[in-house]
Amino acid sequence: MSQPPFSPGELAEAVLARMLHHDAFSRWLGLEVLAVGPGTCRLRFVVRPDMLNGFGALHGGVVFSAADSAFAFACNSHGRLSVGLTVTIDHLEAGRAGDVLTVDAREEQLKHKVGVYQVRVTNQHGVAVALFKGTAYRTGTAILSLPNPEPTP
Known part of the structure; x- marks a missing residue:
């Protein structure tokens, strides 16, 4: 389970780059990464x-998918393959x-085999649109x- 010698922030960036390169769905959603770090993603x-x-309202599946992508980027940011439970x-x-x-994802708890994450989705007025919790x-x-x-096309 060895990784190249990266700082935690560099590792999070490298993992994100690899994930996005192969993630056509997140690209289709138009997700723009504002920040990523150990256990976090915006x-x-x-x-x-x-x-x-x-x-005429945003489909709930789109909100869920965006939150799920942020969750995936945050929980995998430590360099270990993680999957949602x-x-x-x-x-x-x-x-x-x-x-x-x-879409803001943050790590609430990280243990050897399990991580817990909160994801908050807000609109341009700062109004909460959704709250997502994921266990990986x-x-x-x-x-x-x-x-x-x-890579996927």
């Missing part, structure tokens, strides 16, 4: 018309086309030593 995206449900989301406010949403299982596999698959 993303931003603009709500597009093709993200709305039949009532359980996640929950509370939708608090409807998003609308043109909204700029910020941490494998013993070093991310940067995994074979590098072809």
